[in-house]
Amino acid sequence: xxxxxxxxxxxxxxxxxxxxxxxxxxxxxxxxxxxxxxxxxxxxxxxxxxxxxxxxxxxxxxxxxxxxxxxxxxxxxxxxxxxxxxxxxxxxxxxxxxxxxxxxxxxxxxxxxxxxxxxxxxxxxxxxxxxxxxxxxxxxxxxxxxxxxxxxxxxxxxxxxxxxxxxxxxxxxxxxxxxxxxxxxxxxxxxxxxxxxxxxxxxxxxxxxxxxxxxxxxxxxxxxxxxxxx
Amino acid sequence: xxxxxxxxxxxxxxxxxxxxxxxxxxxxxxxxxxxxxxxxxxxxxxxxxxxxxxxxxxxxxxxxxxxxxxxxxxxxxxxxxxxxxxxxxxxxxxxxxxxxxxxxxxxxxxxxxxxxxxxxxxxxxxxxxxxxxxxxxxxxxxxxxxxxxxxxxxxxxxxxxxxxxxxxxxxxxxxxxxxxxxxxxxxxxxxxxxxxxxxxxxxxxxxxxxxxxxxxxxxxxxxxxxxxxx
DNA sequence: ACAAAAGTGTTAATCTTACACCCATGG
DNA sequence: CCATGGGTGTAAGATTAACACTTTTGT
Numbered sequence: 118x119x120x121x122x123x124x125x126x127x128x129x130x131x132x133x134x135x136x137x138x139x140x141x142x143x144x145x146x147x148x149x150x151x152x153x154x155x156x157x158x159x160x161x162x163x164x165x166x167x168x169x170x171x172x173x174x175x176x177x178x179x180x181x182x183x184x185x186x187x188x189x190x191x192x193x194x195x196x197x198x199x200x201x202x203x204x205x206x207x208x209x210x211x212x213x214x215x216x217x218x219x220x221x222x223x224x225x226x227x228x229x230x231x232x233x234x235x236x237x238x239x240x241x242x243x244x245x246x247x248x249x250x251x252x253x254x255x256x257x258x259x260x261x262x263x264x265x266x267x268x269x270x271x272x273x274x275x276x277x278x279x280x281x282x283x284x285x286x287x288x289x290x291x292x293x294x295x296x297x298x299x300x301x302x303x304x305x306x307x308x309x310x311x312x313x314x315x316x317x318x319x320x321x322x323x324x325x326x327x328x329x330x331x332x333x334x335x336x337x338x339x340x341x342x343x344x345x346x347x
Numbered sequence: 348x349x350x351x352x353x354x355x356x357x358x359x360x361x362x363x364x365x366x367x368x369x370x371x372x373x374x375x376x377x378x379x380x381x382x383x384x385x386x387x388x389x390x391x392x393x394x395x396x397x398x399x400x401x402x403x404x405x406x407x408x409x410x411x412x413x414x415x416x417x418x419x420x421x422x423x424x425x426x427x428x429x430x431x432x433x434x435x436x437x438x439x440x441x442x443x444x445x446x447x448x449x450x451x452x453x454x455x456x457x458x459x460x461x462x463x464x465x466x467x468x469x470x471x472x473x474x475x476x477x478x479x480x481x482x483x484x485x486x487x488x489x490x491x492x493x494x495x496x497x498x499x500x501x502x503x504x505x506x507x508x509x510x511x512x513x514x515x516x517x518x519x520x521x522x523x524x525x526x527x528x529x530x531x532x533x534x535x536x537x538x539x540x541x542x543x544x545x546x547x548x549x550x551x552x553x554x555x556x557x558x559x560x561x562x563x564x565x566x567x568x569x570x571x572x573x574x575x576x577x
Numbered sequence: 578a579c580a581a582a583a584g585t586g587t588t589a590a591t592c593t594t595a596c597a598c599c600c601a602t603g604g
Numbered sequence: 605c606c607a608t609g610g611g612t613g614t615a616a617g618a619t620t621a622a623c624a625c626t627t628t629t630g631t
Contacts, residue, residue, distance in 0.1 A: 125357045171427045195425045197401045322582030323628035552609030553601040
């Protein structure tokens with residue numbers, strides 16, 4: 118038992134993904150106020166308190182640093198190599214979070230979040246510490262995940278036009294997809310319910326039907342597993 | 348910055364899987380010598396030293412506690428809820444490891460490993476702490492993994508009869524599979540090279556060709572991703 | 578009437594599944 | 605010669621991939 122002289126600190130970090138029609142899939146970053154890496158961009162996070170669970174710590178830190186509350190959170194990976202923080206040894210358990218499109222908009226309004234900002238996943242700034250690595254793992258994860266979990270819905274509003282879902286996939290995959298095959302496949306999963314509403318057109322083109330997402334079917338698929346190739 | 352009164356300790360644990368023709372897929376457990384959970388079975392692991400990486404810590408602990416060195420190691424999940432250890436708060440980064448069939452045999456010989464033992468994944472004893480949960484996540488992982496990574500090879504010897512690979516899948520999936528379709532599919536991946544050797548028959552049946560595993564093709568598939576449904 | 582985006586079907590090719598018989602060996 | 609496990613092919617069905625024209629709206 119060699120625990121007595123261990124002085125490792127435990128932190129959590131969260132890679133938060135959001136989606137907007139304009140910018141596609143984006144990541145939430147904060148600008149550091151203090152050294153080391155002062156003024157660098159970084160993934161939000163902080164030390165775990167003695168009495169709280171890891172997940173509670175993530176939600177608290179996100180609230181404190183960005184004013185955002187996520188609706189999907191899963192553990193991503195733990196980073197603990199000596200030297201990843203120049204001050205002391207820190208093991209950080211990184212989380213992967215998704216927020217609804219509506220939350221995406223709210224960020225600017227939050228006072229806590231003066232130094233928080235969304236960055237498109239193809240326009241990322243240099244990051245503090247090993248946060249580049251963490252973000253890399255997170256992007257890999259979200260790209261893999263859309264193939265076997267219908268997570269897209271965690272990024273969209275409750276009611277959305279089909280094209281938003283398609284754009285989201287295009288943004289993540291980084292390539293065009295066949296709209297016809299995509300929609301047939303997605304509808305075959307049965308997780309989309311058609312509503313009777315239509316999007317008000319934004320000046321151009323035919324207005325699209327709005328869809329709602331069928332939570333029951335979604336949870337069933339999550340359990341059974343699915344395979345969604347596009 | 349609330350790090351000053353943090354007294355969380357950092358540990359690693361490893362769920363080690365092995366394969367033998369007789370017992371199928373098994374997990375390596377150790378019997379605890381001291382309280383709490385004295386004499387209970389547990390996953391091998393221990394505290395991380397100040398200067399070593401997490402992975403080094405895992406390999407060291409495995410060597411110390413079981414005398415085994417693994418040839419595949421990946422991070423599994425981190426467990427850090429307050430109360431998972433009755434003595435103090437411990438965050439444990441759990442790893443997922445695979446050993447070759449040949450190492451499987453060697454365990455009994457090791458002196459360090461008096462209290463280490465293999466248990467078939469369907470014959471697990473009650474476990475200390477939250478190790479039941481950890482093992483659950485690990486078994487879920489290995490079952491999922493054979494569908495998209497050719498990890499079976501990490502469990503088999505360098506040269507092996509096809510039927511070993513099949514038995515391994517049967518043992519993990521917990522159901523019979525069609526030998527003809529399985530072999531066609533596996534060969535189509537191109538990761539198997541036929542050798543000119545034959546297994547000496549063990550008393551019954553036609554001797555089987557031995558296969559070797561094509562590392563180059565394997566690594567290519569790991570990168571590209573694969574989808575292996577059986 | 579035109580530009581822009583939404584909606585929708587068919588066909589060929591591929592992949593998957595189900596299924597049964599012969600072969601080589603040891604006893 | 606028989607019991608045991610190894611080895612192999614085919615046909616029907618399901619899935620996927622490729623592909624283009626029509627509809628609705630705003631201007």
